[in-house]
Amino acid sequence: MASAILLLVALFAQFPRAFPQPQPDSPIRLTLRLTDGRLQFRPGEIIPIELEFSSATPKRFTVDGATGDRSGRLTIDDFVIDRIDDVSDPMLDYFGSIGGYIGGGLRGMGALGEKPFTVKLELNEWFRFDKPGWYTLAVKSRRVTDESVTPHAVVAVASNTVTFEILPRDATWEASELESARRLIDAKQPPVGARGGCRMMRFLGTEAAAMEMIRRYGADTDQGCDFDYMAGLFSAANRAAVVRAMEGGLNAADQPVTGSYLRTLSTLSVYLQHPEFRPAQTRETKGRLIAGGELSRRTDLMDAAMSVYGDILTAAMLDKTDRARAITLAEAQALAQRQPSARSAASRDQLAAAFLDLPVKRQTNLLEYQWRTLAGPAMLPALRRLIAAAPTDAPSAADLALRRLAQLAPDEARPLILREIHNPRRGATLKTLGSLRDAELPDLDDALAANFETSNSEIHAALVQRYATRKVAPRILASVDDKIGVMACRQQASILAYFLRVDEATGSTLLDRAMTSRATGCWRSLNEIAALRMTPVVQRRAIADLDNPDPDVVIAAIQTLGQHGSPAALEPLRMAFERWHTSWADRAAELAYSLAVERPNARQAMVEDAFRQAIGAGQRWLMRADDLRELQSLCVTSSCRQQIGYMIHDDDTRITLWSINDSEESNIELAQYRFSSIKALEQMLARYPRGTAFVVQRTNQAGDVTAAISGLLKIAAAYGLSIKEP
Structure with missing residues (x-):
């Protein structure tokens, strides 16, 4: 014990300026602690830490409570370790292999004052401790924001120091920890529970853990573990053994091979062959997020490795088990969508034959989001089997299968x-059952009304809205007359849309009653009603609501007109924004949202943003660069001006095809506009002056868009426009 104390004294003497010093006069205190007060950990054991923020100054400071980031690493905390040369960054090679990263993600915020706010992290995300001995840690955090000033200001806060000991390696403990991780994952608890086991494997750092992660890579996708497996393999000490084992997995009968598996194997293989591409483990790089290393610029090497491994996998496909083959084919087909070929068409048919061997979550994901990768007659047997099976929890595979069958074989x-x-069975959706071309189904009137009378469920109300005739209006009215204003919002929106379709006078009366009721929050749902049935009654209501004193009512009205209004709605929107500007000019500070500081008018910033989106990106009118600059002049906040600045494209004639899927599931971009279908794009193109020349650009993710471009050429010719590819 005495020697340990002497070592600590020596370390503090050696690094007198290594740690950030807490400011004694700071209104914020950051306390760093090891969870549960533990001081000793094995190499590879998870080291949980807590950052506790507190302040005696109420209603001023907020704390960002994020514990994860889509990039794979948070950058709002800087960790300072005395023995920085004795630790390594487990993610440095990974970040060096990618050209950039996407931040953001879900995060909670806390206001300091009466209670402290605690953020729980795992130090292993940033550092791997392989050498035994004592370590000292401190944190400098940029999580705190001072919301008493405008614009809000980030406040850097330094913590105290903590010390802990890394014990020598213990093979018995490592084997026991790996077994515990296996049990957690195999228990098939909800994803959070499973991920606890995945993270134990990721950080353990033993060769046995690496082999186990390889075996599970791709097979545990539904449990959300693949990122942890990938990260664990990047940080494995014996990279050559990992690459050999992953190469063996390509031929292993029971090993599913996903796109992530192939990319990880290819990256590690290239690093193994070219160690000079690995980012240097230095004091400046460890624990940081530094993307764009040398390997990220060598796409030729990565493409070559992916091609070699892809060929090996193709040759091994027939020897894989049904489940492994199905998962592998699903992944391969998703990749092939970007570069269609005769081989990808054959792979699509193979996937269709193996479709029922996929896990249910994979089936529903493919049917809902990647249908284009497998659509074709070969899918008919699988779709029929799924439709005949008992429905499952939403999203229902049976419902999705019926939707896709309607596209392949409508009769x-x-x-x-x-x-x-x-x-309707459990899991039925209006997107599927509402897909018939019939405007109404008179023969089903009695069934539709009876179902709704028995159960005012969401699907029953939606089907009344979609197919019921005026004949059953008295029955529906009798069922809801005393419920309008207190019904669930979606059911109420469906019933209001139904009456606006079959009996506009009654629909108008019910709409007024619903919008004036405050028994629920459904008075904010005018936009939801308009999405089902936009009528002159709804538009008049929305225009009238633009001058409502309640900002939430105004926001709903703006969104309704921006998304569903006729071209005649533009002028009332513009005039309302001008009136709003007159009221709030020079009062931007009042509109800044704060979790800590009470600002009763902050909601008006959302009104401003609703005007920006509705006028600037509404698809019933064309706003070009000069129009947007005029709109920008009505902004009060700097955020609004900045966002409109992003919307301004002096060259607003470039069409980008990100993906072309079902009629309402495409992703198409033109200037500040985003379209979900070719039809919606056509409506906007028709608003451009005759003679306008467009350029259409396809992306790597778009897949085969030849037919879509051919259709666009015909559309352009019909409106006196021209379209060409660069």
Whole structure:
């Protein structure tokens, strides 16, 4: 014990300026502690730490409580370790292999005052401790914001120091820890529970843990573990053994091979062959987020490795088990979507044959989000089997299968959809059951009304809105007349949309009652009603609400007009924004949102942003660069001016095809506009002057868009426009 104390004294003497010093007069205190007060850890054991922020000054400071980031590492805390040369950064090679990163993600915020705010982290995210001995740690954090000033200011805060000991390696403990991790994952608890085991494996750092992660990589995707497996393999000490084992997995019968698996193997293999590409582990790089290393610029080497491993995998496909082959084919087909070929078409048919061997979550994901990768007659047997099976929790595979069957074989699907409309099963959706071309279904009136009378459920109300005729309006009115204003919002929106369709006078009366009721929050749902049935009644209501004193009512009205209004709605929107500007000019400080400081008018900033989006990006009118600059002049806050600045494109004739999928599931960009279908893009193109020349650009993610471009050429010709590829 005495020797340990002497070592600590020596360390403090050696690094007198290594640690940030807390400011004694700071209104914020940051206390760093080891969770549960533990001081000793094994190499590879998770080291949980807590950052506790406190302040005696109430209603001024907020704390960012983020514990994760889409980039893979938070950058708002700087960790300072005395023995920095004795630790390594487990993620440095990974960040060096990517050209950039995307930040953001879900995070909680806390206001300091009566209670401290604590953030819990795991130090292993930033450092790996392989050498035994005592270490001293401190943190400098940029999580705190002073919200008493405008604009809000980030306040850097330094913590105290803590010391802990890394014990020598213990093979018995490591084996026990790996077994505990296996049990946690295999218990098939919700993803948070499973990820605890995944993270134990990731940080353990033993060769046995690396082999276990390889075996599970791709097989545990539904449990959310693949990122941890990837990170653990990047940090494995014996990289050559990892690469050999992953190469063996390509041929292993029971090993699913995902796109992530292939990319990780390719990256590690290139690093192994070219160690000079590895970022240097230095005091300046450890624990930081430094992307864009040498390997990120060598796409030729990465593409070559991916190609070699892809060929090996293709040759091994027939020898894989049904489940492993199905998962591998699903991943391969998603990758092939970007570069379609005869081989990808054959792979699509193979995937269709193996589709039912996929885990249910994989099936629903493919049917809902990646249908284009497998759509074709070969999928019909699988779709029929899924439709005949008992429905599962939403999203229902049976419902999705019926939707896709309707696209492949509409005549076969029609009686099945009619049967579902008559008696919807659990998991049924309007997107599927509402897909028939019929405007109404008179033969099902009685069933639609009876279902709704028995159960005012969301799907029953939606089907009344979609298909019921005026004949059953008295029955529906009798069922809801005393409930308007207190119903669940989606059901109420459906019923209001139904009456606006079949009996506008009654619909108008019910709409007024619903919008004036404050029994629920449904008075904010005008936009939801408009999405189902936009009528002159709804537009008049929205225009009238633009001058409502309640900002939430105004926001709902603006969004309704911006997303669903006719071209005639533009002028009322513009005039309302001018009136709003007159009221709030020179009062920007009042509009700054604060979790800590009470600002009753902060909601008006959301009104401003709603005006910006509705007028600037509404798809029922064309706003070009000069129009947007005029709109920008009405902004009160700097954020609004900045966002409109991003929207301004002096060259607003470039069309980017990000993806072309089902009629309402595409992703197309033109200037500040985003479209979900070619039809919506056509409506905007029609607003450009004749003679306008456009350039259409396809992205790597778009896949085969030849047919879409051919269609755009015809559309352009019809409106006197021209479109060409660069």
